[in-house]
Amino acid sequence: AQKVTQAQTEISVVEKEDVTLDCVYETRDTTYYLFWYKQPPSGELVFLIRRNSFDEQNEISGRYSWNFQKSTSSFNFTITASQVVDSAVYFCALSDSNAGGTSYGKLTFGQGTILTVHP
Amino acid sequence: DSGVTQTPKHLITATGQRVTLRCSPRSGDLSVYWYQQSLDQGLQFLIQYYNGEERAKGNILERFSAQQFPDLHSELNLSSLELGDSALYFCASSASSGASYNEQFFGPGTRLTVL
Numbered sequence: 001a002q003k004v005t006q007a008q009t010e011i012s013v014v015e016k017e018d019v020t021l022d023c024v025y026e027t028r029d030t031t032y033y034l035f036w037y038k039q040p041p042s043g044e045l046v047f048l049i050r051r052n053s054f055d056e057q058n059e060i061s062g063r064y065s066w067n068f069q070k071s072t073s074s075f076n077f078t079i080t081a082s083q084v085v086d087s088a089v090y091f092c093a094l095s096d097s098n099a100g101g102t103s104y105g106k107l108t109f110g111q112g113t114i115l116t117v118h119p
Numbered sequence: 120d121s122g123v124t125q126t127p128k129h130l131i132t133a134t135g136q137r138v139t140l141r142c143s144p145r146s147g148d149l150s151v152y153w154y155q156q157s158l159d160q161g162l163q164f165l166i167q168y169y170n171g172e173e174r175a176k177g178n179i180l181e182r183f184s185a186q187q188f189p190d191l192h193s194e195l196n197l198s199s200l201e202l203g204d205s206a207l208y209f210c211a212s213s214a215s216s217g218a219s220y221n222e223q224f225f226g227p228g229t230r231l232t233v234l
Contacts, residue, residue: 035222037225043227043228043230044121044225044226044227044228045209045211045225046121046225047121047222047223047224047225050222091162105150105152105213105221105223106152106164106167106175106177107152107154107162107164107223108164109161109162109163110161111161112161112162
């Protein structure tokens with residue numbers, strides 16, 4: 001069975017600090033996809049990034065960066081110079097891939113990390 | 120705005136009742152997913168439809184059912200409601216193939232409160 005673990009339940013930082021959100025996953029699939037979603041106080045889920053299991057390149061998008069390490073089954077998310085608007089719940093998710101090779105795409109989510117950025 | 124719409128935004132009902140949640144996917148998306156978010160269970164996958172057909176099922180209760188209509192909108196029906204069904208229900212849609220490499224775009228959710 002697939003599993004995603006976000007060990008940090010809550011993180012509190014002061015604005016401009018860097019913060020890293022950890023994500024560890026378990027899967028028996030050789031092909032899989034990892035995602036990060038943001039859930040701001042308004043409640044909607046906002047897609048941030050997708051990474052496939054064949055691509056271990058790190059990615060940077062503005063103040064956001066992601067570090068994917070297959071050897072440790074981790075897909076960590078770093079926010080540089082955090083801002084109050086970054087306050088939200090962040091979810092790491094793993095996408096399903098069945099044995100027949102046809103992907104259905106259902107997401108297995110971690111429990112989420114509540115990030116609070118103080119001014 | 121993700122382009123996925125859900126109605127209603129809020130729903131308050133009593134135990135034993137039946138409700139229907141509605142979702143319209145993004146234009147062109149054939150795949151619709153339903154998720155439940157609760158404090159004790161977190162975000163859990165319920166069911167997926169692709170172009171009108173059921174594709175995958177998660178831990179969806181027998182009291183719950185869903186369907187996708189020819190115009191691609193989807194409805195999630197919850198019956199014999201219990202207090203524990205109170206949750207935020209999300210609908211998501213993804214690009215045509217429904218393959219796992221397509222990110223899912225989530226609607227704003229329907230908050231269901233069962234009293």
